[in-house]
Amino acid sequence: MENGVIVSSKNKFDTKIEASSAKMYFHYYGQLLHQQNMLQDFVRTGTYYAAVMENRSDFEGRVVVDVGAGSGILSLFAAQAGARHVYAVEASEMAEHAQRLISGNPSLGQRITVIKGKVEEVELPEKADILISEPMGTLLVNERMLESYVIARDRFLVPGGKMFPTTGRIHMAPFSDEYLYVEMANKALFWQQHNFFGVDLTPLHGLAFQGYFSQPVVDAFDPRLLVSPPMHHTLDFTTMKEEDLYEIDIPINFVASVGTRVHGLACWFDVLFNGSTVQRWLTTAPGSPTTHWYQLRCILSQPLYVMAGQEITGRLHLVAHSAQSYTIYLTMSAKMWGEGAEQGGILQTSTAKLELKEPYYRLSQPQPYVMQQDQQQQLPSLQPQI
The missing domain is CATH 3.40.50.150 (Vaccinia Virus protein VP39)
Incomplete structure (x- = not known):
């Protein structure tokens, strides 16, 4: 006691x-x-x-x-x-x-x-x-404290009791950021040296390249880098089971608003305080006032090329592990556009495996806007909607 x-x-x-x-x-x-x-x-x-x-x-x-x-x-x-x-x-x-x-x-x-x-x-x-x-961590679920929040609900809360926050949403959208992609790829250039004090380092270049791309990037980015309207996945803290957080599987489907190179998937979250008097959101969306969570981007080592109107599909799969975080498995595919699309032909697919516990905190870097203005198309507001 x-x-x-x-x-x-x-x-x-x-x-x-x-x-x-x-x-x-x-x-x-x-x-x-x-x-x-x-x-x-x-x-x-x-x-x-x-x-x-x-x-x-x-x-x-x-x-x-x-x-x-x-x-x-x-x-x-x-x-x-x-x-x-x-x-x-x-x-x-x-x-x-x-x-x-x-x-x-x-x-x-x-x-x-x-x-x-x-x-x-x-x-x-x-x-x-x-x-x-x-209980929120990076990408909402990092640190696995949401599980403790759900356990506390089951152990301590009276039936019909309230939870602040009540629900959470993970938002996702494909992005194009040539500057970021080159920055990440260039980190591995060290391993392309053929004569480093007489040693050829190139046998390790491929592993180093993949290693840098296994880091999710945490920073604040310009929402104009998004190439389609976002989608979201909802977690209802009042009804979900603790085990629902062990593995989170999110099918993704977008339609590109512009023709560009897609460098990966951008993610952020918000939570709702569903009070009896006022419903209030806390959001970490790009373009909103920045929080200490910033936003998170999963970068593909092999970007996809898309045309305006082209469908982007795939899967964001989060698997919890005992180091209080998640391994992220991302698959993104660009389907054929035009003739042959009805057969569901896949033009290209890119995958990534990232470790949420070991991100690259890119907080002091410039945040350039690289998409051409004439590519822009109005995207819906990223502010939370009830």
């Missing part, structure tokens, strides 16, 4: 996640400088604050569980909105800092209990009317 709270011996988290990854994960989030980085993302923090305060009726007099509470900021928001009691569950050493912050705000803190432990193992003295959490 810890702090009057029973801790169960069985811990599903530890059976799924390798110990070394968990240790690094909790060490990272146990540091104030990383919490500060998230708090200073004013799109993130401000949207959470607005979603809570605009929906006071969901919080007033209610019991709230803050899943992965971190600094405790969301617990304090819930208390400001009138929650009867908040249980702030945090597994990292940040729990001690959260307790200090909450104790330093006594008018709110008297209604908040900090519990150090994983949501998979702690027991609470009562059920929650509402869960609040910030």
